Amino acid sequence: MKKLDTDDFGYCDSCGEEIGIRRLEARPTADLCIDCKTLAEIREKQVAG
Structure with missing residues (x-):
C-alpha cells in the first residue's frame, strides 16, 4: 500500500x-x-550452490 501512496507502484525497486x-x-x-x-x-542459486 505504501507504494500506491508514493506513486512507486509498478516500478522496479x-x-x-x-x-x-x-x-x-x-x-x-x-x-x-x-x-x-x-x-x-x-545470484541466489550461485550462492546456495
Missing part, C-alpha cells in the same frame, strides 16, 4: 524501470522487473 503490465497482472505485489528478478534468482 532495483533498477527503477517500469515493471511490465503482464508481470503485474500475474503478480500484483512484484517489486522487481522480470530482468532484475531473473538476475536475483541466478
Whole structure:
C-alpha cells in the first residue's frame, strides 16, 4: 500500500524501470522487473550452490 501512496507502484525497486503490465497482472505485489528478478534468482542459486 505504501507504494500506491508514493506513486512507486509498478516500478522496479532495483533498477527503477517500469515493471511490465503482464508481470503485474500475474503478480500484483512484484517489486522487481522480470530482468532484475531473473538476475536475483541466478545470484541466489550461485550462492546456495
